Amino acid sequence: MKNGKLILLIIIFVLLTSLSLTLAQPEAPREREITIEAYKFAYNPEIIEVNQGDKVTIRFISTDVHHGLYIDGYELKTDAIPGHEGEITFVANKTGKFTMRCSVTCGAFHPYMISYLKVKPDYRLFGSILLALILFLSSIVLMVRKER
Amino acid sequence: MKDKILGIFPLDWRYDITSLPYVRSVLKSRWVPFLIIVFNLFFFTIILMAGVVGGVSAGNYNFAIMFVWILWWVMLMLVFVPFFSRIWCSTCPLPAFGEWIQRLGFLKVRNKLFGLNRKWPKQLKNMWLMNFLFLGTTYTTGFLTTRPIATFILLMAIILGSVVLSTVFERRSFCLYCCPVSGFQGLYSNIAMTEIRCKDPEVCRNHNVSTRAKALGCDYQQRDCVRGNENGYACPWLEVPFNQNRRNTYCGMCFECFKTCPYDNMAFNLRPPATDLVLDKKRGLDEAWKAFMMLGIAIFFFLIMQGPFGFLKDWANAKTLAGYLSYISVHSTFNLLIFPGIFFVFSYASHALGRTELPLKRVFINFSYTLVPLGLMAWIAFSVGIIFANGSYLIHVISDPFGWGWNLLGTANFPWTPFMTGMVPYMQIGGLLLGLALSLDIGFKIARQTFKNRDEAVMGFYPIAAFLTVTTMFLMWLFTG
Numbered sequence: 185m186k187n188g189k190l191i192l193l194i195i196i197f198v199l200l201t202s203l204s205l206t207l208a209q210p211e212a213p214r215e216r217e218i219t220i221e222a223y224k225f226a227y228n229p230e231i232i233e234v235n236q237g238d239k240v241t242i243r244f245i246s247t248d249v250h251h252g253l254y255i256d257g258y259e260l261k262t263d264a265i266p267g268h269e270g271e272i273t274f275v276a277n278k279t280g281k282f283t284m285r286c287s288v289t290c291g292a293f294h295p296y297m298i299s300y301l302k303v304k305p306d307y308r309l310f311g312s313i314l315l316a317l318i319l320f321l322s323s324i325v326l327m328v329r330k331e332r
Numbered sequence: 333m334k335d336k337i338l339g340i341f342p343l344d345w346r347y348d349i350t351s352l353p354y355v356r357s358v359l360k361s362r363w364v365p366f367l368i369i370v371f372n373l374f375f376f377t378i379i380l381m382a383g384v385v386g387g388v389s390a391g392n393y394n395f396a397i398m399f400v401w402i403l404w405w406v407m408l409m410l411v412f413v414p415f416f417s418r419i420w421c422s423t424c425p426l427p428a429f430g431e432w433i434q435r436l437g438f439l440k441v442r443n444k445l446f447g448l449n450r451k452w453p454k455q456l457k458n459m460w461l462m463n464f465l466f467l468g469t470t471y472t473t474g475f476l477t478t479r480p481i482a483t484f485i486l487l488m489a490i491i492l493g494s495v496v497l498s499t500v501f502e503r504r505s506f507c508l509y510c511c512p513v514s515g516f517q518g519l520y521s522n523i524a525m526t527e528i529r530c531k532d533p534e535v536c537r538n539h540n541v542s543t544r545a546k547a548l549g550c551d552y553q554q555r556d557c558v559r560g561n562e563n564g565y566a567c568p569w570l571e572v573p574f575n576q577n578r579r580n581t582y583c584g585m586c587f588e589c590f591k592t593c594p595y596d597n598m599a600f601n602l603r604p605p606a607t608d609l610v611l612d613k614k615r616g617l618d619e620a621w622k623a624f625m626m627l628g629i630a631i632f633f634f635l636i637m638q639g640p641f642g643f644l645k646d647w648a649n650a651k652t653l654a655g656y657l658s659y660i661s662v663h664s665t666f667n668l669l670i671f672p673g674i675f676f677v678f679s680y681a682s683h684a685l686g687r688t689e690l691p692l693k694r695v696f697i698n699f700s701y702t703l704v705p706l707g708l709m710a711w712i713a714f715s716v717g718i719i720f721a722n723g724s725y726l727i728h729v730i731s732d733p734f735g736w737g738w739n740l741l742g743t744a745n746f747p748w749t750p751f752m753t754g755m756v757p758y759m760q761i762g763g764l765l766l767g768l769a770l771s772l773d774i775g776f777k778i779a780r781q782t783f784k785n786r787d788e789a790v791m792g793f794y795p796i797a798a799f800l801t802v803t804t805m806f807l808m809w810l811f812t813g
């Protein structure tokens with residue numbers, strides 16, 4: 185019966201975690217202005233975080249050569265050269281992590297010039313972690329049942 | 333009760349593709365895979381030339397880099413290996429010169445091979461050399477994927493290496509034990525949904541060999557598929573083709589055994605995924621380490637190529653010597669020691685909980701094969717992240733392979749067009765969860781093999797399942813969160 189107890193414990197743990205995740209309250213939306221600096225071959229800041237519903241304005245500055253900024257998923261684009269800024273304004277209605285990448289060939293590591301836009305709360309991540317836990321539990325339940 | 337993969341596909345389900353019309357006669361022809369090799373040779377010649385003359389400094393506008401690292405590599409991980417095992421090796425042009433030199437010809441069969449035909453040293457008949465060569469290759473990832481000449485050097489090294497080793501060692505020793513991209517194809521082809529095996533073991537058992545050979549106990553060496561005959565060569569990959577208890581790992585899918593077998597008894601089977609991982613034969617630490625390293629390297633590659641940290645890119649790009657050395661040491665330590673070490677802790681727990689008499693080493697090795705499905709899926713997740721964002725460069729370079737301002741297909745001005753980037757995270761999550769399901773399923777079957785008694789198997793499975801699940805969560809977070 186040792187196994188039964190262990191499984192029960194794990195199920196309770198999973199239920200509690202998923203409960204706390206679903207209860208996590210998103211913050212109220214607001215306006216944000218974020219400055220992103222581009223240089224060969226990265227962005228500063230490396231990761232920007234906003235909340236769902238925020239109205240985001242990105243001021244895009246290049247410190248060396250011609251760089252671009254393309255936001256995956258939102259499919260928005262701007263570019264900048266030193267002295268000329270770019271700008272993107274959008275409402276962050278999609279949640280999750282979105283890769284932002286350079287859209288102007290700027291040198292050897294250009295395709296790897298990347299930063300992240302994280303729009304909270306990340307339901308997708310919660311969901312996928314939950315699915316992984318479900319797989320874990322079902323494999324254990326199946327194994328225990330099969331071995332009986 | 334019959335064992336099933338994921339509870340759906342019976343482990344022993346097979347469908348022989350050669351039972352379709354024409355397939356067998358195509359595979360028996362000496363023109364196959366010769367013609368495909370020649371075609372690929374033409375293609376790789378363009379790649380090699382582009383590596384030298386297509387001197388655009390930015391790799392994304394270079395034919396060699398785009399076709400080798402964006403198309404070929406992604407195809408290997410996404411299509412060739414998971415579905416067709418080592419089908420790439422069947423059509424690979426890189427060792428062709430070496431093989432043609434051994435055979436002193438292209439199509440005719442001449443079983444006395446040219447060269448010294450030495451036996452490969454016994455201590456090296458495993459994946460260790462390939463593990464280190466592959467790790468060494470990853471040190472140069474910052475150059476390989478950004479500087480055309482580096483790709484040229486790597487491909488030339490493979491070609492020259494295979495020519496030299498082919499004249500010294502027997503058959504495909506180079507491919508079996510040296511080629512840097514051989515090891516992971518071998519390991520991950522355990523998952524492949526196809527295999528080459530004999531059709532009916534009974535036919536092989538009755539295959540007429542002299543009674544003398546039988547009496548001497550060397551009768552298997554007398555079979556046509558092992559020895560070669562006028563229609564085809566002895567297995568160039570040193571396999572025993574009719575052995576049913578082998579894995580895909582070292583079968584280069586050259587189809588020679590289809591040509592040599594006088595009874596048409598070789599089959600090209602469709603099969604459920606990952607069945608080789610359940611086979612309790614010839615598992616070893618070399619392959620365990622390959623599994624650790626491949627997963628670890630996928631994590632590092634993701635951080636370097638799709639992560640936001642500029643300092644890591646500078647490290648890999650060798651901006652400073654200190655940075656480059658840090659990259660090499662952190663990368664090697666993690667892949668060779670830390671990651672295997674973490675896995676060791678979980679195997680230790682499994683061994684302790686399962687209370688088996690088997691040595692800990694066995695438990696560690698057996699369970700390391702559970703990392704194979706998850707590892708391949710990590711590479712697939714990495715690959716979709718690359719191809720959907722950057723695939724459009726291929727359309728550009730195909731019109732202007734050497735950077736000479738050509739416009740062969742009228743697509744030279746095709747702009748960079750990221751494709752379906754919003755969907756990529758979902759594909760990555762889907763792939764990783766499928767990988768977890770397969771890994772758990774294989775873990776479950778390996779547990780029953782490893783621990784003879786059922787309660788012990790259940791207890792021994794817990795830590796491994798936990799490790800696989802936590803690793804999957806980490807990967808999902810890394811890729812998409």
Ligand code: SF4
Nearest residue numbers: 421424426507511514
């Ligand atoms: S092992 Fe390497 S060189 Fe040999 S056929 Fe396969 S990919 Fe080509």
Ligand code: SF4
Nearest residue numbers: 536539555557574593
């Ligand atoms: S030659 Fe054909 S029948 Fe004979 S052992 Fe090989 S596969 Fe079997």
Ligand code: SF4
Nearest residue numbers: 567583584586587589
């Ligand atoms: S001859 Fe050997 S390497 Fe070639 S397909 Fe047959 S078993 Fe595989």
Ligand SMILES: [Cu+2]
Nearest residue numbers: 251286290297
């Ligand atoms: Cu840039």
